[in-house]
Amino acid sequence: xxxxxxxxIGWTLTRQQALLWAWPIVPVIAALLFTAGLLxxxxxxxxxxxxxxxxxxxxxxxxxxxxxxxxxxxxxxxTGLLVTFRAGLWNIGIEGQIILGAIGASWVALxxxxxxxxxxxxxxxVAMAAGAIWALFVALLKTRGHVHEIFxxxxxxxxxxxxxxxxxxxxxxxxxxxxxxxxxPFPDKALLPLLSESRFAPLSLLFAMVAFALVVIALRGTFxxxxxxxxxxxxxxxxLLGVSSKREIILAMMFCGALAGLGGAVRTLSWFDxxxxxxxGGIGFTALLVVMLANYNMWLVPFxxxxxxxxxxxxxxxxxxxxxxxxxxxxxxxxxxLFVLLFSDPRKLGITDTKMVSDxxxxxxxxxxxxxxxxxxxxxD
Amino acid sequence: xxxxxxxxxxxxxxxxxxxxxxxxCGETITExxxxxxxxxxxxxxxxxMLGFIVALETNNVWLGFLAGAGIGxxxxxxxxxxxxxxxxxxxAVGFVLTLLGDDLSAFLGQxxxxxxxxxxxxxxxxxxxxxxxxxxxxxxxDIVVYFSFVLVGVxxxxxxxxxxxxxxxxxxxxxxxxxxxxxxxxxxRYLYTIVGGALVGIAGASYSLNVKIGWAEGATRGLGWIAxxxxxxxxxxxxxxxxxxxxxxxxRSLVTVLQKSYPEVPATVFLALPWILMIAVLVLAGSxxxxxxxxxxxxxxxxxxxxxxxxxxxxxxxxxxxxx
Numbered sequence: 001x002x003x004x005x006x007x008x009i010g011w012t013l014t015r016q017q018a019l020l021w022a023w024p025i026v027p028v029i030a031a032l033l034f035t036a037g038l039l040x041x042x043x044x045x046x047x048x049x050x051x052x053x054x055x056x057x058x059x060x061x062x063x064x065x066x067x068x069x070x071x072x073x074x075x076x077x078x079t080g081l082l083v084t085f086r087a088g089l090w091n092i093g094i095e096g097q098i099i100l101g102a103i104g105a106s107w108v109a110l111x112x113x114x115x116x117x118x119x120x121x122x123x124x125x126v127a128m129a130a131g132a133i134w135a136l137f138v139a140l141l142k143t144r145g146h147v148h149e150i151f152x153x154x155x156x157x158x159x160x161x162x163x164x165x166x167x168x169x170x171x172x173x174x175x176x177x178x179x180x181x182x183x184x185p186f187p188d189k190a191l192l193p194l195l196s197e198s199r200f201a202p203l204s205l206l207f208a209m210v211a212f213a214l215v216v217i218a219l220r221g222t223f224x225x226x227x228x229x230x231x232x233x234x235x236x237x238x239x240l241l242g243v244s245s246k247r248e249i250i251l252a253m254m255f256c257g258a259l260a261g262l263g264g265a266v267r268t269l270s271w272f273d274x275x276x277x278x279x280x281g282g283i284g285f286t287a288l289l290v291v292m293l294a295n296y297n298m299w300l301v302p303f304x305x306x307x308x309x310x311x312x313x314x315x316x317x318x319x320x321x322x323x324x325x326x327x328x329x330x331x332x333x334x335x336x337x338l339f340v341l342l343f344s345d346p347r348k349l350g351i352t353d354t355k356m357v358s359d360x361x362x363x364x365x366x367x368x369x370x371x372x373x374x375x376x377x378x379x380x381d
Numbered sequence: 382x383x384x385x386x387x388x389x390x391x392x393x394x395x396x397x398x399x400x401x402x403x404x405x406c407g408e409t410i411t412e413x414x415x416x417x418x419x420x421x422x423x424x425x426x427x428x429x430m431l432g433f434i435v436a437l438e439t440n441n442v443w444l445g446f447l448a449g450a451g452i453g454x455x456x457x458x459x460x461x462x463x464x465x466x467x468x469x470x471x472x473a474v475g476f477v478l479t480l481l482g483d484d485l486s487a488f489l490g491q492x493x494x495x496x497x498x499x500x501x502x503x504x505x506x507x508x509x510x511x512x513x514x515x516x517x518x519x520x521x522x523d524i525v526v527y528f529s530f531v532l533v534g535v536x537x538x539x540x541x542x543x544x545x546x547x548x549x550x551x552x553x554x555x556x557x558x559x560x561x562x563x564x565x566x567x568x569x570r571y572l573y574t575i576v577g578g579a580l581v582g583i584a585g586a587s588y589s590l591n592v593k594i595g596w597a598e599g600a601t602r603g604l605g606w607i608a609x610x611x612x613x614x615x616x617x618x619x620x621x622x623x624x625x626x627x628x629x630x631x632x633r634s635l636v637t638v639l640q641k642s643y644p645e646v647p648a649t650v651f652l653a654l655p656w657i658l659m660i661a662v663l664v665l666a667g668s669x670x671x672x673x674x675x676x677x678x679x680x681x682x683x684x685x686x687x688x689x690x691x692x693x694x695x696x697x698x699x700x701x702x703x704x705x
Contacts, residue, residue, distance in 0.1 A: 146667025370699030
């Protein structure tokens with residue numbers, strides 16, 4: 001879609017251009033106002049809430065380390081989603097892939113005995129494999145079973161939660177019994193070395209950075225990245241150009257699953273010290289929001305993820321201080337993404353006087369039809 | 382299990398299927414017009430929460446349903462407006478609304494969890510309730526259950542036998558052709574996305590006002606996604622969808638019975654069954670094996686059955702139409 005620019009004279013910034021330039025901040029402010037309104041309804045001063053959230057996210061060194069510790073698995077999941085979104089896939093199943101990674105790491109920690117570095121290496125490899133296999137199920141359901149990845153992913157998310165609860169209350173129940181909240185803590189040598197008195201493992205930061213760098217290189221600079229982009233833009237054209245769509249779908253999903261699994265391992269081996277009921281803490285869904293908000297600009301992903309991590313950690317402190325439900329952090333991030341999705345283009349809102357060129361064209365249908373059976377994958381490879 | 386117990390069991394399945402049937406009808410209407418409203422799970426949570434609170438505060442169940450329908454229509458309006466007017470992705474907006482509905486309902490309903498509230502009074506339908514077996518199962522329920530039966534029939538008739546229904550379907554199948562014939566494709570899509578959303582809202586309210594009375598965080602979580610899957614399984618037909626909803630509710634109830642009979646099997650195994658069933662059902666619908674089964678039926682009912690089992694999505698489902 002093209003837009004007719006309003007004429008500008010020399011270097012002076014017209015009111016229009018200033019508005020367009022400053023626009024991205026508007027949905028964000030609207031989201032903040034919306035959340036502040038909710039607080040007022042519940043008789044809480046937004047100023048108090050902001051202060052509590054700020055304290056929770058940035059107050060002391062331990063808070064800041066918690067934000068980073070939460071950011072690492074969020075970043076790993078978001079990085080994986082960059083790959084699947086590029087291939088045009090809605091990997092809602094990432095939540096389950098994170099959980100399976102945690103289960104894989106826990107299995108090694110509970111069942112295998114080895115010196116610390118080897119044990120941790122095995123844990124991480126098994127976690128990545130477990131996440132990738134869970135993603136492979138979604139991919140195979142799409143390519144072979146004609147089940148859209150949204151439905152396959154959702155079902156596998158629920159199954160992963162059920163599997164966790166089964167393991168915690170059954171075979172992996174702590175010896176003292178009774179607890180439905182988690183397994184017994186793993187031995188110290190099975191855990192990632194933590195920075196003093198925090199839940200942050202410096203090693204995990206390295207994973208997140210390496211994974212992000214690899215994905216940026218893969219998507220920007222390799223033939224595989226180009227193939228995924230072609231697949232995501234138009235599956236049929238890319239098929240005609242010789243891209244094996246089924247193979248690329250499976251590869252992209254498994255790659256994302258492996259990174260999500262690694263994120264799950266980081267959760268269980270540093271944030272917690274055992275397999276817990278809420279092992280993922282909604283990181284997969286938050287990562288989907290992060291990548292949607294970044295909207296194909298992958299350089300924004302680390303910063304948005306850090307911001308969301310701060311908001312969600314701040315939300316927990318807010319709950320402790322004001323007794324308000326901790327879902328406020330999720331509301332703020334969700335509303336922000338919704339407003340950006342809806343209002344990111346001021347020209348569509350008729351706020352500026354630039355007219356769309358296509359306003360006088362013939363009627364047209366845009367976008368690929370959604371096929372819930374995934375039969376839009378070209379056959380024949 | 383004696384006869385009266387079995388009948389009570391079957392009646393409880395019909396009651397449990399009610400929110401699903403209403404939601405499936407609503408989403409079927411929406412999707413037949415070409416719009417995917419993926420926000421069902423969040424919408425139903427919001428409607429269940431809001432419907433219960435409004436009914437409790439006003440002591441009027443009908444206002445509760447009205448509030449549920451209102452919030453459902455509003456969420457649907459966001460999806461339609463976002464896509465038609467603002468060019469945002471339906472899937473993205475719907476998915477974010479799902480997450481948002483979950484968090485918002487938990488936040489707004491935080492002071493109303495697990496408290497008793499009003500519900501609909503049961504009332505049997507005079508003559509119909511005396512039909513042996515079927516009477517007590519279907520016609521000794523409450524008015525929302527009867528509404529769901531009527532809704533299925535009305536939706537089917539509307540879609541297949543009326544001119545506005547034809548316009549609705551044409552907007553979802555061939556928007557350009559519909560436009561050339563004078564149908565305001567986007568007006569039609571706005572209208573039926575909102576109508577469908579309102580029905581989904583009624584479905585959510587019916588959960589907290591007559592299936593499992595009261596509000597708890599995440600009360601209907603998962604139900605919206607299952608409704609979306611049943612729309613596919615039902616082949617975008619209200620009758621197929623209602624069958625799917627009843628089948629699903631029956632399986633779920635059967636699972637609780639089995640759980641009591643086999644206490645040695647871990648309860649979690651039974652919890653997994655609905656999801657495995659959902660996948661199995663989608664694989665079945667996608668493979669076209671249901672249509673192949675039709676060939677085994679008598680020739681006279683084959684066309685009718687294959688129409689009911691039509692598992693072809695609306696051709697323009699999920700596309701944006703620019704009238705210009």
